Amino acid sequence: MILIKNGTVLTMAGEPIENGQVLVKEGKIVAVGKDISLTENCQIIDAQGGFIMPGIIDAHCHIGMWEEGIGFEGDDGNEITDPATPQLRAIDAINPFDTAFPEAYENGVTCVCSGPGSANVIGGQFTTIKTKGKRIDNMIVQKSASMKVAFGENPKRCYNAKKQAPSTRMATAAILREYLFKTKNYMENKEKNSSFDMKLESLIPVVKGELNVKAHAHRTDDIFTAIRIAKEFGLKMTLEHCTEGHLIADELAKEGLAVIVGPSFGSKSKVELKEKTFETAAVLHNAGVKIAIMTDHPVIPVHHLPMCAALAVRAGLSEEAALKAITINPAEILGIADRVGSLEVNKDADIVVFDKHPFDIQAKTTCVLIDGEIAFKK
Known part of the structure; x- marks a missing residue:
């Protein structure tokens, strides 16, 4: 399991979630929100105040x-x-x-x-x-x-x-x-x-x-x-x-x-x-x-x-x-x-973490997941 936390989650399925989290398991998104409870050990990815959005x-x-x-x-x-x-x-x-x-x-x-x-x-x-x-x-x-x-x-x-x-x-x-x-x-x-x-x-x-x-x-x-x-x-x-x-x-x-x-x-x-x-x-x-x-x-x-x-x-x-x-x-x-296309439960865990808003010309990706696997990490 992977938990991405400490970022503004742009779900594309509702309002942005400040200081939100996304939980990934077996290639799929299993939870999106704040203070997601964990029932097993997982890898933590800290967005460090950046933005978390769909691929x-x-x-x-x-x-x-x-x-x-x-x-x-x-x-x-x-x-x-x-x-x-x-x-x-x-x-x-x-x-x-x-x-x-x-x-x-x-x-x-x-x-x-x-x-x-x-x-x-x-x-x-x-x-x-x-x-x-x-x-x-x-x-x-x-x-x-x-x-x-x-x-x-x-x-x-x-x-x-x-x-x-x-x-x-x-x-x-x-x-x-x-x-x-x-x-x-x-x-x-x-x-x-x-x-x-x-x-x-x-x-x-x-x-x-x-x-x-x-x-x-x-x-x-x-x-x-x-x-x-x-x-x-x-x-x-x-x-x-x-x-x-x-x-x-x-x-x-x-x-x-x-x-x-x-x-x-x-x-x-x-x-x-x-x-x-x-x-x-x-x-x-x-x-x-x-x-x-x-x-x-x-x-x-x-x-x-x-x-x-x-x-x-x-x-x-x-x-x-x-x-x-x-x-x-x-x-x-x-x-x-x-x-x-959106961060919702049961969708593919294609997720991007930006250090700034994705429309900021200086924004950089810090982590990218495709099908729940880390494709890129800074």
Whole structure:
């Protein structure tokens, strides 16, 4: 057993607990509160007046897909040979020995949703994993977390260079629709037709609404195209990036879709980022949209996720909403809130201790637990 004590506990499930405690046993949280009674000997971790919070979650990144400091040999995020590759799985490309992983968990990021990039209209399947481990199979929280689809500049730029479709936004939408129609037809005739199609098999859970679609869309028109197609086919969808979301927050609130915002740090490197601002998260949240904040690692290094949330606070997002945007909200959006995202009894003991408030630029982690095991201790 491990008892973490003498810190402000940010449970993300209620009010902060001053001078609170968290008790861990066999990888799970067994008690949260003040003056927890102990029935057996346990290891004590003293937060020394710091902050105790759930492990931080990045709901959209590419960690392990574009490895640090390697170049082409470590570049496994985009299969730019076919605009529709739903059969691809992130678990077959992520390298747990990428140096970005220890940087992640040593700085409090304990769970991530990582997957293919946005070169293809249909990029493949994201996976949700813990950030510490040697073997990807043992790190998995969700083997297939979502299906990546992309709108806007990236697919048309990549395939225009090859002189093939999609070279326009029309073709991007048409290719996605074509594969969704083909999948529906494939499902209806599966018993009569013995031929196997791995692409269409991979899209069956999407068409059934069992697997979320992760829709890369920055510009307002691309966002609305994603929503239009989701409605046409009854897809379960989250909006990723949503860079111009603050311009249409009222419309997005009506749709009831969750938005994973970012990356908002850095330069406006392409046309569809011209409206990029840290204010997007606050505007969407204030309109009633459920938000999470992402790094899109390696665009922003994943361990800087707390900084991104802090900058959103400076731009108008409440501190509480920003904390939720990197803990319980991404957990709920990803469908893993029964395990992570808050400090509650029976959840995974993914816990971070900071010496200062996590949004203080000088804050450092002093201890990180993943599944009840000490992953990092200063």
